[in-house]
Amino acid sequence: MAMPPPAHRPPGPRGHGREIHTLGEFDAALARPGALAGLRVQSVDLTDRTFALLSASAAAAVFLGCTMEPEAAAKVRADGALVFPPVPDLPFDPYRSRLYTPDELYAGIGETGYASTPDALAYAWFGRTRADGDIFSSMLRSLHDDAVSDALDELLEGKRVVGVMGGHATGRGTEAYAGATRLGRSLARSGLTVATGGGPGAMEAANLGAYLAPFPDETLPEALTVLSAAPSFAPSVTEWARAAFDVRARWPRGGDSLGIPTWFYGHEPPNAFAGHLAKYFANALREDGLLARSTAGVVFLPGAAGTVQEIFTNATPNYYGSLGAPTPMVLVDRAHWTAQLPAWPLLEALAADRPMASRVALVDSVDEAPAALERLAKA
DSSP states (O other), rough: OOOGGGGGGGGGGGTTTTOOOOOHHHHHHHHHHTTTTTOOEEEOOTTTTTHHHHOOOOTTEEEEEEOOOOHHHHHHHTTTTTEEOTTTOOOOOTTTSSSHHHHHHHTTTHHGGGGHHHHHHHHHHHHHHHHHHHOHHHHHHHHHHHHHHHHHHHTTOOOOEEEEEEOOOOOSSSHHHHHHHHHHHHHTTTTTTEEEEOOOOOOOHHHHHHHTTSOOOOOOHHHHHHHSSSSSSSSSSHHHHHHHHHHHHHSSSOOOOEOOOOOTTTTTTOOOOOSEEEEEEEEEHHHHHHHHTTTOEEEEESSSHHHHHHHHHHHHHHHHHTSOOOEEEEEEOHHHIIIIIIIHHHHHHHHHHGGGGGGGEEEESSGGGGHHHHHHHEE
């Protein structure tokens, strides 16, 4: 296959220097030789850059969801650029260049409640279109999820990511929830980026722990007391989310972490403690992507069918070595994983005589998990 001309080739990994995500990056590109040629411009409002678009070469450029004046759009097309215009009347941007934030998905919850938030509106759109067979809706979902994956890879480049998996049913005010919070705090304080499924329960608890990592230890019980006023997202997502935002308001500028939720499970709202939310329509992409990006290992808290699925989704590349050296897997709660849902004996049998044997562990309590993870990483 012939290589593209040097001016159109990405100068670094993941196309660094080629993708334009902000107006400032666009303006900086105008000063370089070749101007806009070969660039990928994502969701930038260019209505005030008509003169620049009329003046600069845009050969082989791609404009994804960029607003621009008709004459500017006609000119860049004449240059040979591809223009994918914004899609009207959508509650989400299929070409978005960055991950979501809790403030973005929950915008308006303080005034009108959850039903009017962008998160709820996107789920309502998904509910209307997921089974109608419309190829256009399917294409929009795919475009959106691919854009989210691209933004996720850009965010995580060079970071050591540890996944924390667990059930959504773990309620605020329980010891299991408090333990998952301590786990997230300990992992974040060790320099790891905590990644969860981004939903409620144990997922929220781990993201909360990472958020509270910069604060004194005594902050944790205080925050848990605030949250206990709304133990679950049922029956009211509004009150559950508002309690989380109350904690964030009381202790602002907390630590960063990642959540990867999905609209496929609409009854599971995203939690407000993950600094970044990579929300997907396709749950399969979300599950596989979360585990594949957990390069520093995964801690599996007690859960049900979803967590069992995640254990063996993670075990498969570790067994075959398809993603390189096996990554650590720590299962928490011996009774749960040997008697109630005996995933550990099967995992242990799979690992026997394989390189992954030294990378799996079963511990009794959540507070043992960080040390076990560190031990496996050195094995």
